[in-house]
Amino acid sequence: MDSSSILLSPQELIFFDPSILQTQSKIQKEFIWPQTERPNSLQDLQAPLIDLQGFFSGHHDSTYTAAKLIDTACRSHGFFQVINHGVDLSLSHQALNFLDDFFSLPLSLKLHASRKPGTMWGYSGAHADRFSSKLPWKETLSFPYHNSTISNSNPVVLDYFTSNFGNDFKQFGLVYQKYCEEMEKLALAIMELLAISLGVERMYFRDFFKNSDSIMRCNYYPPCQEPELVLGTGPHCDPTSLTILQQDHVGGLQVFANDQWKAVPPVPDALVINIGDTFMALSNGKYKSCLHRAVVNRHWARKSLAYFLCPQEDKVVRAPSVIVEGPRKYPDFSWAELREFTQKHYRADMNTLQSFSQWLLSSSSSSLEHS
Numbered sequence: 469m470d471s472s473s474i475l476l477s478p479q480e481l482i483f484f485d486p487s488i489l490q491t492q493s494k495i496q497k498e499f500i501w502p503q504t505e506r507p508n509s510l511q512d513l514q515a516p517l518i519d520l521q522g523f524f525s526g527h528h529d530s531t532y533t534a535a536k537l538i539d540t541a542c543r544s545h546g547f548f549q550v551i552n553h554g555v556d557l558s559l560s561h562q563a564l565n566f567l568d569d570f571f572s573l574p575l576s577l578k579l580h581a582s583r584k585p586g587t588m589w590g591y592s593g594a595h596a597d598r599f600s601s602k603l604p605w606k607e608t609l610s611f612p613y614h615n616s617t618i619s620n621s622n623p624v625v626l627d628y629f630t631s632n633f634g635n636d637f638k639q640f641g642l643v644y645q646k647y648c649e650e651m652e653k654l655a656l657a658i659m660e661l662l663a664i665s666l667g668v669e670r671m672y673f674r675d676f677f678k679n680s681d682s683i684m685r686c687n688y689y690p691p692c693q694e695p696e697l698v699l700g701t702g703p704h705c706d707p708t709s710l711t712i713l714q715q716d717h718v719g720g721l722q723v724f725a726n727d728q729w730k731a732v733p734p735v736p737d738a739l740v741i742n743i744g745d746t747f748m749a750l751s752n753g754k755y756k757s758c759l760h761r762a763v764v765n766r767h768w769a770r771k772s773l774a775y776f777l778c779p780q781e782d783k784v785v786r787a788p789s790v791i792v793e794g795p796r797k798y799p800d801f802s803w804a805e806l807r808e809f810t811q812k813h814y815r816a817d818m819n820t821l822q823s824f825s826q827w828l829l830s831s832s833s834s835s836l837e838h839s
């Protein structure tokens with residue numbers, strides 16, 4: 469099969485095989501984004517780099533300083549970075565480096581773990597099995613995480629790797645299991661800071677996310693011969709609650725702040741934190757779900773690890789009354805409903821929560837009409 473046949477007709481599966489795509493001089497139309505959405509040269513985002521050392525040591529003043537910085541950032545664009553976050557740095561680096569090992573596997577092996585329809589879990593090449601245009605220039609691997617000590621089950625991430633890839637991937641499973649456990653610890657600590665920032669009882673959100681049902685997403689962005697025409701990940705707000713992103717040294721993350729796209733240059737050993745749609749609803753819109761995207765480049769592959777904190781899927785997402793001044797901006801919903809909306813009805817973008825709210829209200833009013 470020559471490389472020109474690699475992209476079959478839209479109704480047939482498109483294989484995103486970087487080793488072949490990069491040999492083609494022109495980008496296929498499925499990957500080209502509209503002119504208005506293409507990357508452009510831009511300034512760096514001046515966002516706070518929040519030192520969590522004082523918070524973890526229980527220092528009152530530095531905890532409130534951190535909470536104040538977080539409050540300002542979240543009211544504006546929903547994005548900040550943290551250092552001294554307590555996540556073991558060698559574990560972080562190992563988790564990031566393992567992405568090179570995984571994504572350099574033969575496509576046939578990666579496809580063996582392809583995302584199964586109706587689930588979020590598995591390998592995907594450019595989401596070519598889900599979308600037929602504006603395909604993201606990336607490969608992804610997604611798997612579930614929940615705290616197995618609470619549910620008294622097996623370590624879910626270790627199980628994912630050994631059951632989908634065999635015992636040769638046990639080391640992968642051990643590293644990502646430990647990484648997800650560290651991510652959850654940090655996410656729950658940040659939930660305490662968000663509670664302080666919003667003026668609710670300090671443990672309110674930590675308790676809300678206690679039995680989190682979270683998502684780990686590995687992103688691999690191959691180099692692209694026409695990077696100005698494509699996007700690694702299109703403009704979107706994460707539908708989830710809180711994202712902890714580790715990006716490598718290459719750069720490519722961009723955040724929409726003060727009415728323009730801003731670059732987020734990688735800060736060694738810092739972790740990117742952004743508010744998602746579900747937490748924006750929990751704050752009744754006080755905190756902004758961060759609008760962001762990822763661009764690619766001509767010469768280097770880029771990697772990122774995104775941990776998406778989600779509540780137990782059937783918990784009712786509803787802003788606590790102490791936060792709500794005036795009308796409630798969103799209908800009550802569950803994460804299971806929003807997740808299903810993004811997986812079956814709507815490609816997550818910058819308007820997901822608004823579209824979901826309208827969809828939910830229209831479907832509940834139509835079911836009322838028929839009851």
Ligand SMILES: C=C1C[C@]23C[C@H]1CC[C@H]2[C@]1(C)CCC[C@@](C)(C(=O)O)[C@H]1[C@@H]3C(=O)O
Binds near residue numbers: 685
């Ligand atoms: C609930 C989710 C859907 C996506 C993965 C998580 C949180 C981020 C979402 C996503 C990355 C937003 C951009 C579009 C998307 C389709 C993607 O590029 O991967 C989204 C994910 C998804 O639906 O798989």
Ligand SMILES: O=C(O)CCC(=O)C(=O)O
Binds near residue numbers: 687713761762771
């Ligand atoms: O890779 C990045 O920098 C961003 C990825 C992202 O936004 C996502 O996976 O939701």
Ligand SMILES: [Fe+2]
Binds near residue numbers: 705711
């Ligand atoms: Fe995102």
